[in-house]
Amino acid sequence: MSVKTDVNEIFEVKEKKAIKVNSEWKKVKGFALGLIIPAVLLIIWEVAVRFSLLDAYVFPAPTTIVQKIIELANEGTLWGHVGVTFYRVAVGFLAGMVAAVVIGSVVGYFKWFEQLMDPLIQAFRSIPSLAWVPLFILWMGIGEASKVMLIAVGVFFPIYLNIVSGIQGVDRKLIEVGKIHHFTALQTVRRIIFPASLPSFLVGLRSGVGLGWMFVVASELMGASQGLGYLLVVGQNTYSPELIIASIILFALLGKATDFLLKTLEARALKWQDNLQNQF
Amino acid sequence: MLKVENASRTFNNGLAGFKDLSFAIQEGETVGILGTSGCGKSTLLRVLSGLDAGFEGDIVLASLGERPIGMIFQEPRLMPWLTVKENILFGVKDKKSVDVQEYLNLVGLSEFGNHFPKDLSGGMAQRTAIARALIGEPSVLLLDEPFSALDAFTKMQLQDLLLEIQEIRSTTMIIVTHDIDEALYLCDRILILGGQPGRLEGKLSIEEAKPRDRGDSNLAAKKAKILDVLHIE
Numbered sequence: 001m002s003v004k005t006d007v008n009e010i011f012e013v014k015e016k017k018a019i020k021v022n023s024e025w026k027k028v029k030g031f032a033l034g035l036i037i038p039a040v041l042l043i044i045w046e047v048a049v050r051f052s053l054l055d056a057y058v059f060p061a062p063t064t065i066v067q068k069i070i071e072l073a074n075e076g077t078l079w080g081h082v083g084v085t086f087y088r089v090a091v092g093f094l095a096g097m098v099a100a101v102v103i104g105s106v107v108g109y110f111k112w113f114e115q116l117m118d119p120l121i122q123a124f125r126s127i128p129s130l131a132w133v134p135l136f137i138l139w140m141g142i143g144e145a146s147k148v149m150l151i152a153v154g155v156f157f158p159i160y161l162n163i164v165s166g167i168q169g170v171d172r173k174l175i176e177v178g179k180i181h182h183f184t185a186l187q188t189v190r191r192i193i194f195p196a197s198l199p200s201f202l203v204g205l206r207s208g209v210g211l212g213w214m215f216v217v218a219s220e221l222m223g224a225s226q227g228l229g230y231l232l233v234v235g236q237n238t239y240s241p242e243l244i245i246a247s248i249i250l251f252a253l254l255g256k257a258t259d260f261l262l263k264t265l266e267a268r269a270l271k272w273q274d275n276l277q278n279q280f
Numbered sequence: 281m282l283k284v285e286n287a288s289r290t291f292n293n294g295l296a297g298f299k300d301l302s303f304a305i306q307e308g309e310t311v312g313i314l315g316t317s318g319c320g321k322s323t324l325l326r327v328l329s330g331l332d333a334g335f336e337g338d339i340v341l342a343s344l345g346e347r348p349i350g351m352i353f354q355e356p357r358l359m360p361w362l363t364v365k366e367n368i369l370f371g372v373k374d375k376k377s378v379d380v381q382e383y384l385n386l387v388g389l390s391e392f393g394n395h396f397p398k399d400l401s402g403g404m405a406q407r408t409a410i411a412r413a414l415i416g417e418p419s420v421l422l423l424d425e426p427f428s429a430l431d432a433f434t435k436m437q438l439q440d441l442l443l444e445i446q447e448i449r450s451t452t453m454i455i456v457t458h459d460i461d462e463a464l465y466l467c468d469r470i471l472i473l474g475g476q477p478g479r480l481e482g483k484l485s486i487e488e489a490k491p492r493d494r495g496d497s498n499l500a501a502k503k504a505k506i507l508d509v510l511h512i513e
Contacts (some may be wrong), residue, residue, distance in 0.1 A: 173357050179331055180351045181371030181416070191370075195361045272361045274398035 060242040065249065068242045082250060085216055085227040088144070089258075092151025093212045097205065099152070100159035107160075108167025108197075109189070121160065129154045130218055137222065147219035154215035155208040162204025166197030199273060202266040209262060213255045228254075281307040281452055282328075282420055287337030289320070289327050290477050297323050298478040301337075303471055305420070308450040312457060312467035316510060319478030321456040325351070325424045328454065341419065350418030354425045356405035358397040358412075365393040368411045383411040386448075387441060403434035407441070414445065423455045427462065436494075439465055443491055460506050464499045465492055472509050482509040 042062050048054045049061035056064070072078035103121070107114045132153060136146040170193050178188045220229020228247045235243030282305040290297035298320030305311050315321045326332040328339065329351045341348055358367045365380050372378055384390050387407040397405055406426065413421060423442075427435040439462060445451060457463050463470050467486060474481040484506065488498060 173353070173355065174359060176331055176353075177357050177359075177370070180329060180349065183371075192359070195359070198361070270361075272396045272398065274360065 057239075058241060060245065065242050065245050068240075068246045069250070072246070081226055081228050081231055081247075082254070084224075085220065085229065086254065088147050088219070088227065089151060089209075089212045089216045092148045092216070093155050093209060095148065096152035096155030096212070097159055097208065100156045100163060100204070100208075101201075104160045104163030105167065108164040109193070114164070118164075125157050125161075129157075129215065133218065133222055142223045147216070147224070150219045151212050151215045154211040158207040158211060159201070159204040162200045162207075163197065166200030166204075167193055169200065170196040199266075199270055202262070202269065206259060206262050206266070209258050210255065213251060213258075217251065281305050281309070281342050282454075283338075283340040283342075284328075285338040285340075287324075287327065287335055287339060288477075289323055289332065289335040291323075295476055296320065298473065301473075301478075301480055303480065303483075305452060305454065307342075307452055309469065310446060310453045310455065310467045312455050312463035312470040313473060314457060314460060314463050314470055314506065314510075315473035315478055317458065318476055319473040321458075321473055321478070322424055324473075324478075325422050325454070325456050328420075329422050348419045350413035350416055350421045352406075352409055352413050352421070352423045352426045354428055356397070356402075356409040358405055358408055360397050363394050363396055364389060364400070364408050367397070367408055368415055370412055371416055378415055380415075383415050386414070386445065387411045401434075402430055403438060406430065406438060410438075410441070410445070414449070414451070419452065421451050421453045423453060423457075425457055426455070428457070428459065435462075440491065442466060447490075460503050461494065461499075463506075464502060465494060466490075470506070472506060474510060482506075 045054075045059075046061050046063060049056050049059060049064075060068075069078070072081075103117065107117055107121075129150065132150060133146075136149050140146040140149060174192050174196060175188060178192050183191065216227075217229045217232070220227040221233060224230040224233075228250055231247040232244055235241065235247065284304070285302050287301045288297070288299045290299060296318060301324065303311075313321050313324065323332065327335045329349050358364075359370060362370065365384070368380055368383055369375050369378070380393065381390070384393050387410050389404060389407055389411070392400070392404065397408070400408065410426075426442075427438050430438065442453075443466065446453065453466075455463065455466060464486060470484040470486065471480060472482040472484070473479065484502060486499070486502060488496065492499065
């Protein structure tokens with residue numbers, strides 16, 4: 001008795017094209033569904049201010065806020081503020097990421113280095129990052145260096161933690177496959193450990209960017225002459241809530257944009273993952 | 281081809297692993313290693329494959345090529361971020377020198393070269409693993425309970441695939457299994473391990489020509505003999 005069958009007949013592979021149209025439609029529908037509640041809230045807010053149910057001096061109408069943003073854009077100052085803030089986040093993020101990648105990889109790969117370094121790093125992690133602010137200002141003055149440093153410190157920890165756990169979580173069984181093929185240590189890192197820990201690294205990057213935006217606000221509130229955080233302070237001092245809310249909205253947009261960028265990168269790099277997101 | 285002399289590898293103060301094993305394997309031969317769980321079958325393969333270097337005794341492998349040993353594990357162990365094709369080429373140094381399509385055809389996955397492992401069934405994933413092991417043209421192919429995680433039908437298909445490959449390429453194979461029928465269907469010779477640590481308890485040659493009839497009465501008689509050696513009534 002010999003079982004012989006054509007494999008192609010027996011196994012079915014998910015038919016990709018047929019589902020694609022369907023899933024595009026589903027995406028649009030899901031997106032539209034998510035817009036309903038914000039739209040309703042905005043309308044209620046606008047109406048409430050127009051009928052003086054809310055005090056416009058405390059709670060400016062959405063249209064007033066949009067006008068403020070347009071006004072800033074027309075004046076030309078908006079791009080300067082946005083640019084400076086974005087620049088600080090970018091430099092701080094890059095610095096924090098590079099440090100986290102270097103230290104995290106070594107800690108994750110070499111057990112002895114983990115024993116050497118990890119207790120210290122964990123101790124530093126338990127310090128709330130904002131507590132560094134006075135010290136950084138003392139050391140580096142109120143200029144760019146202290147701001148970037150604070151952002152880098154904030155970005156460092158989530159990326160570091162994710163890299164270490166990503167590397168340590170690589171399946172021993174896959175590493176054995178490398179051993180069977182007589183891989184050198186470098187080959188093992190490059191061809192097995194790096195791709196296997198990529199998902200966790202990308203998660204770290206995303207939470208790192210989130211923290212980067214958080215710390216740029218903190219650092220700009222402490223003292224700056226430009227930037228979205230500076231606009232927050234100006235808004236507070238000049239009793240103009242529309243300026244504050246306008247900056248908050250700009251922060252939200254920028255944060256969302258960078259996260260979306262990383263999310264797209266993640267989806268591209270990880271299309272091989274067998275998870276809920278990749279079902280279609 | 282492969283010669284093992286007085287090899288021992290024990291764990292837990294000598295209560296697990298195997299002890300004083302000696303056997304030799306000829307070129308082109310398919311040898312099965314049968315035994316109850318904990319008798320050191322898988323440890324033996326890990327030692328032979330070089331994954332476990334802490335053994336005593338001598339293991340001599342003739343005709344050392346670039347990649348003398350191919351290994352197929354119980355699980356496919358594919359890299360999930362590589363396509364089937366890239367997985368098959370995983371250990372190949374000069375990727376242009378080999379024809380992947382030939383190996384895809386050999387294991388019956390001609391159309392699936394560009395799929396990711398997540399889109400494969402268990403049987404297809406194991407086929408990919410077989411191709412990955414074969415592409416290095418190993419002198420000896422080690423199989424560690426290769427089909428035990430598959431359903432009965434897929435298992436039979438893959439056993440037939442292995443016989444086909446054996447016929448085309450006359451690969452030397454060592455198959456560790458706890459499935460007596462599988463060993464009787466595939467192997468020229470069966471070594472029976474038993475005890476803790478495992479020792480060689482019996483040897484058995486099967487001369488029937490392949491492919492064999494799974495319901496053959498001679499094989500049934502041999503199965504009874506094996507059960508007897510393993511002290512299972």
